[in-house]
Amino acid sequence: MTQLFVRTLRQDPADAEVPSHRWLVRAGYIRRAAPGIYSWLPLGLRVLQKVEAIVREEMNAMGAQEVLFPALLPKEPYEATNRWTEYGQNLFRLTDRRGTDMLLGPTHEEMFTLLVKDLYSSYKDLPLSIYQIQNKYRDEARPRAGILRGREFVMKDSYSFDVDDAGLEVSYQQHRATYIRIFDRLGFRYVIVQADAGAMGGSRSEEFLVIAENGEDTFVMSPAGYAANVEAVRTPTPEALNPDEAPDSHVEDTPDSPTIATLVARANENFARPDRDWDAADTLKNVAFMLTHPDGSTEALAIGLPGDREVDTKRLEVAAAPAEATPFTEEDFAKFPDLVKGYIGPQRLGEDSPSGVRFLTDPRVVTGTRWITGANEPGRHVFDLVAGRDFTADGIIDVAEVRNGDQAPDGSGPLTLQRGIEMGHIFQLGRKYAEALGLKVLDANGKQVTVTMGSYGIGVSRAVAAVAETTADAKGLCWPKQLAPFEVHVVAAGKDQMVLAKAEELAEGLADAGVEVLLDDRKASPGVKFADSEILGMPTVVVVGRGLADGLIEVRDRRTGESHQVPVDQALTLILGVARD
């Protein structure tokens, strides 16, 4: 500790919102260099390198081969796939001294595709899985939570190349199994969730989410084990009803009812329903958004959903991508006078309607459902407006909020919601990139076939944060043995020269036995040293202090706080046993 380049801080950094960010900075593992951009100090780098080593070992064990691409990339391949444009503001772009456009790679699909095209030409060369562990760059709108969501970060990204779909499925499953081994070794509590509800409920895309209160992602689980990112949840479609059973629609005065709550109250007051009260789910809320496409063009979109639900921003983000959706502003309403703010109704929506505004509805809005909804004039609503009879949407959009207790798509009962950190993503890319960049090989019949690809990512620097996030306690970091910068932290607690001598002897003995050991040999008070040992978070803390006079040394478990007094002459053997446990 007298040599180690580290300083612990007594205060939380001002911008730290989550435990991992707070403790990694306070414990001197990382330092902010710019928004979303961090430097790694020696302790942090040791953890990062241990994560990298585990990822590398398991990737090599599955037969994937390591390569390394530049981070600074030419524009052309990204133009060929349109990602130069689609990435929008998330891409760091720059111009070199000759005026050539370049970018900092956000992911490397294009480069991998072109490299395989450069080297390979026959089905005999496949399957192939190649990967890299490398810096990635994304100009996040809101970098947050330290290294959990940064603008420069370390990723392991790999890509599989197969001649046919069956091969891709095998490569995908191999990656999936490897990811399970990696996440097990990292010690995560995690779930594998559907990231994209494939056509057949299949597994075209899955995410590995580490369960964490402060995670940015929300996922659902069903009683029968269905698990999905909320972004990917498919809302079950109710059966259609007979439109003829509903009364004709009728427009009513509903003064002072601009919100769903006031509307429901007004409906129950003035237009009471005989069988039961109206509730928010009887109303159809139509929300107007402006889509901004990557090329800068804009397009209006109205979304109709039951009034008891909000549009989920993240689900909409995924559904709208690569466009960005923002709620209508006053200026937007001014441009579309057909849309009356607070009273928008489907009668004037749809591509074929007078407004021409694209209109998509929630999956619950099936044929025959009847709604109270806006009448397109202030202070008036229409009742008994029936889907499929009185209005038709341009299509379905599944972006309403998902709630605890919603019925699971697998029919097994209510969904439960939890939060998680996305740590891995495996994805059957298919032929998109191979087609755009012309990656073909000769098949067994001598015919050119387009290669099919998988894409697989792990957030390596994010993993450091995720481990910290899910293991830190009220006193500081708390590393699992396999990732701790040092396995044992020996604290010389006391001014007695014997104390330091014995602590040094123990530390040397441990180091000689191959244990990574940190010795606190500073001239600080025992209190300062204990506090630092808790902030720094090595799994085993050995205290050489007052007990030494009685021939005793203390061995503490950082996580449980359990502590044992151990006779000095047995200390080395016992600590080795704990460290190697």
Added chain:
Amino acid sequence: MTQLFVRTLRQDPADAEVPSHRWLVRAGYIRRAAPGIYSWLPLGLRVLQKVEAIVREEMNAMGAQEVLFPALLPKEPYEATNRWTEYGQNLFRLTDRRGTDMLLGPTHEEMFTLLVKDLYSSYKDLPLSIYQIQNKYRDEARPRAGILRGREFVMKDSYSFDVDDAGLEVSYQQHRATYIRIFDRLGFRYVIVQADAGAMGGSRSEEFLVIAENGEDTFVMSPAGYAANVEAVRTPTPEALNPDEAPDSHVEDTPDSPTIATLVARANENFARPDRDWDAADTLKNVAFMLTHPDGSTEALAIGLPGDREVDTKRLEVAAAPAEATPFTEEDFAKFPDLVKGYIGPQRLGEDSPSGVRFLTDPRVVTGTRWITGANEPGRHVFDLVAGRDFTADGIIDVAEVRNGDQAPDGSGPLTLQRGIEMGHIFQLGRKYAEALGLKVLDANGKQVTVTMGSYGIGVSRAVAAVAETTADAKGLCWPKQLAPFEVHVVAAGKDQMVLAKAEELAEGLADAGVEVLLDDRKASPGVKFADSEILGMPTVVVVGRGLADGLIEVRDRRTGESHQVPVDQALTLILGVARD
């Protein structure tokens, strides 16, 4: 080889000028992604990682601590030191989505300085040496020779922090010793040369140059062991002469004498010297340059040097930095009518002269030396113009070409010139960065003192190229054991099933014994396989082929070409012996 992601090429890449570039591409170790930007294939990456491991081991062994900075950096620290401007076009600059200026780090002095300032505050914290192995970016005007001079490259850069000059000297010498160990382990033939002739002939800055014909750097050595980069050679200053011993200057007609050769011929013809012939060294050549400063401003500079020497572009580049010097164009001459092209004389040069053009002279132009030089009018030269009597320069500039046979500054005799590749640079930075960024610590007396720093670099990716450059032969790459991607290359040469089976058995046996082994199990002809084994360059090649029928296996040394027939049953033991030699 049936699995390995590699393809050898029969043809040299079109842009390859040097062997390392040619062979690394042909052997499938690297691929060009953009000008000066390369991807690493599995074989190349294995070499790169081995170099990294050696560098890391030795840096750790000297007690330096590893950290890792971002490559994408904020502008402010580089503005504080003026490098944001001084780097000129060599810096990759970009703007993020908020319009904030950023850069890709060319070196990290500023970031290291600020990090130490952030963490440390006392002399007790020092000395400190910290390092990183990381991607660097320089927008080279002429990226060349593959990864020898790229625009994205891997460097180890370290920095030492000391409270005083004596401490800096210790840190510097520790780095120097570590570099010697690293370069020895990498197997280089190298010299340590002065990169900057320090005030006292000291070693403020030294370069580690790998001796290589195609190296970009030229260095000199004296019989007594003085070694310096030509950029740093100090030309010995002759003793001053008595100006009064020279005759008065006199202007003469010298028609058709615009070059030194024609001038010398004219002088010998029309103005013969009694004691000996005139030669080029009797003429003073005045060359005009335009300096462009990093802020875009320009300044004229005239350099006076003996007519038998040219201005050395690289020496001038170093002397002029951060300004860039370009020879006067016709437009420049038009702007300075005092300077008559081909007939420039010192009478009209100097900051106090009518032209105002700064005038610097070669160290050989000492007081009392007499010259034939331009008379500032076409077709006329002045004879017996004496330095210190008839003209005075604004200062000295030591940028004339250095030649084989020039007298060494250490007085030990003639210099010899050789070429090399700059692989390492150690440099006593002093307090420049600490002052600019306010890095101070309390000294033992409780006084704030500015920290003094050293800066130390090794080109890690360049080392891969330098090894290839200095070891490749006419047949391909030729790796030393400690850096080869695989130690042993087993070639199954022949269609017989027994051949492949025995080759596999041998490869497995070697792998089990911990040897890194590459097995050529392809269905290719022995000729193709032999050629590939020579291109790929593993140090030991084991051929299982025709000899197998007689119970023999061939063991070849890739470098020497020596080959032995070895009995099958002794093969494993013998190869292990060779590989572990």
